[in-house]
Amino acid sequence: MLLTAVTSNNSGEYECERGGSKSIKYTLNVLELEPHAQLSPSIGGAVMSKGDGRNLVLQVDDDPKGWACFVLRGENGFSIHPAVDENMKRAVIYADLKEAKRATFWCKKGTQRSNAVTLKMTELRVMLEPPAVPALLGESVALRCVVWGGGEVEKAVFYKDNKSIPNEMRDTYIITKATQDQTGKYSCHATYRYSHISSNAARQEGDSDAQELKVIGGPPAATVDSVSTTSLRCSCKDCSASCTSYRWFHTPFDDSFARQSRSENGQYIEMDKEGLYSCRMDCGKGFSRFSKVYHYGAQPEPVNVLPIMVAAILIVLGVLIVVLVALKCRRRGGSSVQTTERDKDKKTGGDYEQIQLTDQAVYHTLGESTDKDKGEGGYKALQKRQEETVYHTLGPGEGQSQGEGQGGYEALKNVKAEVYQTLSSAESKTPAGESEGGYEQLPQKAKDYEAVTVEENPYEELKAGQQDKKQASKDKEEEKASD
Numbered sequence: 001m002l003l004t005a006v007t008s009n010n011s012g013e014y015e016c017e018r019g020g021s022k023s024i025k026y027t028l029n030v031l032e033l034e035p036h037a038q039l040s041p042s043i044g045g046a047v048m049s050k051g052d053g054r055n056l057v058l059q060v061d062d063d064p065k066g067w068a069c070f071v072l073r074g075e076n077g078f079s080i081h082p083a084v085d086e087n088m089k090r091a092v093i094y095a096d097l098k099e100a101k102r103a104t105f106w107c108k109k110g111t112q113r114s115n116a117v118t119l120k121m122t123e124l125r126v127m128l129e130p131p132a133v134p135a136l137l138g139e140s141v142a143l144r145c146v147v148w149g150g151g152e153v154e155k156a157v158f159y160k161d162n163k164s165i166p167n168e169m170r171d172t173y174i175i176t177k178a179t180q181d182q183t184g185k186y187s188c189h190a191t192y193r194y195s196h197i198s199s200n201a202a203r204q205e206g207d208s209d210a211q212e213l214k215v216i217g218g219p220p221a222a223t224v225d226s227v228s229t230t231s232l233r234c235s236c237k238d239c240s241a242s243c244t245s246y247r248w249f250h251t252p253f254d255d256s257f258a259r260q261s262r263s264e265n266g267q268y269i270e271m272d273k274e275g276l277y278s279c280r281m282d283c284g285k286g287f288s289r290f291s292k293v294y295h296y297g298a299q300p301e302p303v304n305v306l307p308i309m310v311a312a313i314l315i316v317l318g319v320l321i322v323v324l325v326a327l328k329c330r331r332r333g334g335s336s337v338q339t340t341e342r343d344k345d346k347k348t349g350g351d352y353e354q355i356q357l358t359d360q361a362v363y364h365t366l367g368e369s370t371d372k373d374k375g376e377g378g379y380k381a382l383q384k385r386q387e388e389t390v391y392h393t394l395g396p397g398e399g400q401s402q403g404e405g406q407g408g409y410e411a412l413k414n415v416k417a418e419v420y421q422t423l424s425s426a427e428s429k430t431p432a433g434e435s436e437g438g439y440e441q442l443p444q445k446a447k448d449y450e451a452v453t454v455e456e457n458p459y460e461e462l463k464a465g466q467q468d469k470k471q472a473s474k475d476k477e478e479e480k481a482s483d
Contacts, residue, residue, distance in 0.1 A: 007218075012028060013027050014026045014027075014028055031286050033287060035114050036286070037059060039056055039116070040057060040059075041117065043055075046117075046119055046131065047129050049121070049122060050121050054095055055094055056094075060089055061089075064082075067108070068081070068082075069106065070108070080094075089260065090257060090258075102119065104117070105118075115133055124206065124209060128144070135216070141182070143172065145208065147190060152194070153192045156171045156190045156191075157188065159188065161185055162187075183215045185211065186211055187207065222279050224292060245281070247279060248278075249262060249290075252276075259278075274297045
């Protein structure tokens with residue numbers, strides 16, 4: 001007779017009969033308390049494939065040395081020596097089924113004992129994994145549908161007592177708050193593929209064995225309340241009068257099997273490091289159920305935002321200063337280049353100096369009959385427009401409408417400020433390029449002006465002609481006076 005999950009209802013006297021003979025009565029007393037140590041699988045649940053094995057971890061409050069473990073396979077029982085980790089206050093045993101269909105494991109030390117873990121064997125690829133320990137009333141329970149060899153479950157349908165039950169998750173069915181109504185036999189039907197072996201693996205389907213889930217009341221549970229940011233309080237309103245002291249436990253975030261018993265045995269505790277905190281009451285022959293864990297994380301230190309703001313302002317100011325300096329240097333560089341180009345345009349050698357059309361007014365010699373100057377060869381400022389206009393000397397009789405005297409002046413239309421050289425007035429009517437006369441555009445290079453050197457100065461010829469006229473006029477006056 002196998003009692004898989006006993007409760008106080010199982011307390012009493014037991015006897016058996018064979019061949020008309022009865023055995024001695026055996027008294028069973030079931031305490032509504034948790035045992036002194038907890039035995040649980042490191043991974044997985046209560047079902048294993050044939051030939052598999054897994055580690056069972058024994059967690060104790062005190063020294064793990066001196067504990068002995070046992071296994072019952074069928075009608076045969078054996079003792080197992082656990083590997084002890086004194087620093088972590090736990091021990092580990094390797095559990096396998098050999099050829100048995102099921103096996104039960106537990107540990108003892110004197111009158112103290114742990115809970116029992118029952119493992120069952122299946123020869124099917126699809127397995128339903130119930131918890132390895134009985135489900136407690138009000139606790140959450142997870143049933144997983146898995147495939148031997150690491151197959152990926154794409155879809156699973158769960159059944160309770162051969163009836164399908166609704167489920168939204170892909171491969172797990174969760175009971176959030178177990179009740180007596182959840183007791184029963186559960187199974188699953190899985191659609192899966194071995195995609196980790198081949199991306200083109202064929203899709204397969206299969207059913208699992210039915211596994212029994214039993215929900216029991218169990219001992220009363222302790223509760224943890226926060227009374228401040230670093231202080232906790234443990235209580236148990238349903239515990240009996242034999243429960244007089246408290247046990248506190250701390251578990252790191254990264255290792256659920258590294259639970260350590262704290263030295264405090266009072267109702268309150270001050271949390272001094274981050275992790276999971278829980279408690280239970282000590283009732284002499286056993287304990288209350290563990291409380292829910294309380295998550296405590298180290299409080300972040302307050303951040304002083306003033307240095308950050310000052311640093312950000314300094315960075316922005318630095319960027320602005322760099323930009324302003326770069327713009328200023330760029331402007332200075334452009335002005336220097338313009339000045340250099342102007343200096344290059346000026347030529348001191350030869351008879352002529354290149355006229356700067358952009359900065360200076362251009363003057364040329366006028367005849368006697370100019371309106372503004374009656375003297376000998378006046379000067380008149382050339383009119384500048386948006387694009388500079390250059391004048392050249394015309395021959396006698398030409399351009400009378402634009403200038404008076406012998407030899408007028410005609411403005412050359414010059415869009416790109418092209419410069420024309422002055423030719424002799426006697427040859428000004430000859431078409432350009434056919435003879436020595438005419439107009440010939442000077443070559444340009446990088447929009448600079450090239451000074452033209454001519455063998456004879458046409459302005460000197462004009463002045464000489466004007467002086468001859470004046471002398472002739474003077475001679476006539478003298479002759480009249482002598483007459």
